Amino acid sequence: MSTETLLEVKDLRVHFPTGDGLVKAVDGLSFTVDRGDTFGIVGESGSGKSVTNLTALGLTDRNAANITGEVLFKGRDLLKLGKEDLRKIRGKEMAMIFQDPFSCLHPFYRVGDQIVEAILCHDKIPKKQAEQRTYDLLGAVGIPKPKERFRDFPHQYSGGMRQRAMIAMAMAHNPDLLIADEPTTALDVTVQAQILDLIERVKTEFDIGVILITHDLGVVSEVANKVMVMYAGRAVEMGTRDEVFGNPQHPYTWGLLESIPHVDHKGSKLVPIEGAPPSLIRTPNGCSFHPRCPHRFDPCDKDDPEIKDRGAGHPDACHLSAAEKTRVWAERQAPRTKAAS
Amino acid sequence: MTDIAQPADDYLVKVEGLTKNFPITKGIIFQREVAAVHAVDNISFEVKSGETLGLVGESGCGKSTTARLLLKLIEPSAGKIWFEGEEISGFSRSQMRRLRSEMQMIFQDPYASLNPRQTVGQIVGAPFKIHKTEGEGKKKVQELMDRVGLNPEHYNRYPHEFSGGQRQRIGVARALALRPKLIVCDEPVSALDVSIQAQILNLLEDLQDEFKLTYVFISHDLRVVQHISDRIAVMYLGRIVEVAEATELYKNPKHPYTAALLSAVPKGHSDSSGSERIVLEGDVPSPIDPPPGCPFHPRCPKAHQVGGPDGVPENCRTEFPPLDEVDPDHIAACWYPLEQGEKLQQAAHA
Numbered sequence: 001m002s003t004e005t006l007l008e009v010k011d012l013r014v015h016f017p018t019g020d021g022l023v024k025a026v027d028g029l030s031f032t033v034d035r036g037d038t039f040g041i042v043g044e045s046g047s048g049k050s051v052t053n054l055t056a057l058g059l060t061d062r063n064a065a066n067i068t069g070e071v072l073f074k075g076r077d078l079l080k081l082g083k084e085d086l087r088k089i090r091g092k093e094m095a096m097i098f099q100d101p102f103s104c105l106h107p108f109y110r111v112g113d114q115i116v117e118a119i120l121c122h123d124k125i126p127k128k129q130a131e132q133r134t135y136d137l138l139g140a141v142g143i144p145k146p147k148e149r150f151r152d153f154p155h156q157y158s159g160g161m162r163q164r165a166m167i168a169m170a171m172a173h174n175p176d177l178l179i180a181d182e183p184t185t186a187l188d189v190t191v192q193a194q195i196l197d198l199i200e201r202v203k204t205e206f207d208i209g210v211i212l213i214t215h216d217l218g219v220v221s222e223v224a225n226k227v228m229v230m231y232a233g234r235a236v237e238m239g240t241r242d243e244v245f246g247n248p249q250h251p252y253t254w255g256l257l258e259s260i261p262h263v264d265h266k267g268s269k270l271v272p273i274e275g276a277p278p279s280l281i282r283t284p285n286g287c288s289f290h291p292r293c294p295h296r297f298d299p300c301d302k303d304d305p306e307i308k309d310r311g312a313g314h315p316d317a318c319h320l321s322a323a324e325k326t327r328v329w330a331e332r333q334a335p336r337t338k339a340a341s
Numbered sequence: 342m343t344d345i346a347q348p349a350d351d352y353l354v355k356v357e358g359l360t361k362n363f364p365i366t367k368g369i370i371f372q373r374e375v376a377a378v379h380a381v382d383n384i385s386f387e388v389k390s391g392e393t394l395g396l397v398g399e400s401g402c403g404k405s406t407t408a409r410l411l412l413k414l415i416e417p418s419a420g421k422i423w424f425e426g427e428e429i430s431g432f433s434r435s436q437m438r439r440l441r442s443e444m445q446m447i448f449q450d451p452y453a454s455l456n457p458r459q460t461v462g463q464i465v466g467a468p469f470k471i472h473k474t475e476g477e478g479k480k481k482v483q484e485l486m487d488r489v490g491l492n493p494e495h496y497n498r499y500p501h502e503f504s505g506g507q508r509q510r511i512g513v514a515r516a517l518a519l520r521p522k523l524i525v526c527d528e529p530v531s532a533l534d535v536s537i538q539a540q541i542l543n544l545l546e547d548l549q550d551e552f553k554l555t556y557v558f559i560s561h562d563l564r565v566v567q568h569i570s571d572r573i574a575v576m577y578l579g580r581i582v583e584v585a586e587a588t589e590l591y592k593n594p595k596h597p598y599t600a601a602l603l604s605a606v607p608k609g610h611s612d613s614s615g616s617e618r619i620v621l622e623g624d625v626p627s628p629i630d631p632p633p634g635c636p637f638h639p640r641c642p643k644a645h646q647v648g649g650p651d652g653v654p655e656n657c658r659t660e661f662p663p664l665d666e667v668d669p670d671h672i673a674a675c676w677y678p679l680e681q682g683e684k685l686q687q688a689a690h691a
Contacts, residue, residue, distance in 0.1 A: 215534060271539065
């Protein structure tokens with residue numbers, strides 16, 4: 001597989017001035033996505049996952065937000081492009097599927113016509129040809145009898161089929177980058193499995209990069225090859241799937257991993273993260289996770305840890321030394337492994 | 342009434358043949374019934390005192406309808422419900438009122454289930470007012486708030502001043518107010534972030550130990566149900582297809598639907614079982630016109646495996662399989678239940 005860099009985000013900051021103060025939705029975020037990657041972004045509500053990607057697509061209102069940093073898509077800085085130039089990229093070179101397949105399709109128009117419209121807005125081809133391409137697309141995403149289903153309205157589709165139609169629409173122009181914002185959150189677990197399989201298949205078939213935003217660590221650990229964990233507008237840990245899940249470094253990642261009920265650990269108590277995520281207006285001094293962190297020590301409430309490799313082989317943002325982390329994480333794991341055996 | 346129930350009957354709640362159809366009508370003035378949604382179709386189960394019964398299934402399988410039927414918030418179309426040995430299915434609203442303090446509910450959406458114009462004190466205190474219990478309301482409410490992990494000083498705050506997790510705590514406090522025996526939790530954590538989810542699950546477990554509560558716990562998230570339940574009932578299209586002890590169900594699912602559902606759960610990185618996802622074809626059929634026979638047969642990998650080239654076997658297509666004991670304390674409604682360790686065909690190439 002090629003390792004062409006598709007998207008490179010450098011020190012992105014998205015701040016919204018509001019009546020109550022400055023909301024730092026994204027605060028100094030850097031990452032890269034290569035072709036062939038499934039880049040998983042995990043975090044809780046309000047951690048800045050969605051704002052990051054909306055900004056990358058140029059969908060954040062530039063008048064309402066102070067945006068600094070760079071978003072390089074195939075070498076071009078999207079933040080410097082005008083509306084018209086962005087429009088040419090959006091939908092054609094990068095596409096997005098949203099969380100809620102119920103509100104993303106217009107209820108008054110036939111599903112097929114909506115996909116045709118998406119095709120025609122970038123390609124000047126005869127309508128007949130666009131319709132033919134829509135049949136192919138619908139078939140490719142696993143909608144049975146695409147010719148009949150073309151004429152259906154969105155309410156005649158089930159949730160899973162709507163999400164398939166959204167994927168068909170996103171793939172209409174064979175984009176290089178597909179951003180999936182919580183694509184399975186609104187779906188049932190058996191349908192979720194179908195959609196995750198489909199995204200994986202689309203990724204290999206079209207040889208694209210995928211950004212998968214989710215709050216479900218299980219989903220990420222299953223389909224992503226790279227993972228970024230976000231907390232309060234920043235990345236706290238980043239690495240390949242094996243690095244992050246096999247050798248987690250940040251106490252927040254630990255907390256997330258321990259919060260998930262695990263079938264093999266039945267009987268042992270869940271270890272929740274105490275407290276609640278901070279307000280993005282008044283983020284705590286120092287490390288923004290320190291008020292909830294059981295391992296905080298001297299510098300945590302003063303120095304803001306930058307995200308860098310601290311000896312574990314992948315970057316994280318925690319003041320503890322790598323050796324210390326290995327010890328603490330082993331200690332935290334001990335009761336669970338015991339319960340499992 | 343409890344004393345009258347036979348000693349062998351340690352069931353707090355028992356339902357038999359419970360059915361609920363919602364009619365679909367046509368016409369504005371002269372309404373006539375044209376069809377019915379078979380939301381819950383002839384289900385029977387028991388909930389033992391002090392246990393947690395998990396109800397799992399996908400959207401539209403009748404979980405929430407079952408919950409509402411249990412509390413008689415809606416009237417069943419057919420079937421019987423016993424609570425503490427007393428048949429309550431025929432009870433009128435006023436007869437039910439007396440029982441309401443014994444059975445409570447925690448709702449899914451902590452944003453919609455709290456009145457935005459009432460303070461926490463009023464919300465949590467409402468059960469005391471309605472059931473006219475003696476004593477100092479405010480003090481009791483503050484004790485409750487403290488017990489569920491809310492600051493009692495926030496007595497006069499409004500719901501919007503709390504976070505999602507805290508609001509769900511308010512819902513828990515309200516349900517707990519009258520010291521009920523049964524709490525039906527309808528997706529109590531699905532609107533919450535994972536780190537908060539764990540807090541609420543732990544709280545529910547602690548309260549169960551402390552107050553000897555019985556839970557009926559409804560969720561579409563198998564991991565959560567698995568964690569909290571003693572026994573689990575799996576529902577599909579208005580029917581119960583399998584009931585077993587939680588670990589047993591996970592280790593040894595008998596019904597192909599349960600097996601598929603379990604395999605669809607994202608495993609997480611540390612899981613070493615290495616089993617392949619069984620991806621079911623298609624969607625859940627409409628409960629207006631459920632398939633004849635076993636409702637799962639059109640999607641069932643096992644039925645196709647058994648039938649081979651002839652398609653789905655006759656009995657799967659025509660007759661609903663009875664809920665039979667397949668293993669001790671393990672019942673499943675399937676003509677061809679899975680053997681222990683049997684992998685479904687789709688998983689075979691793993």
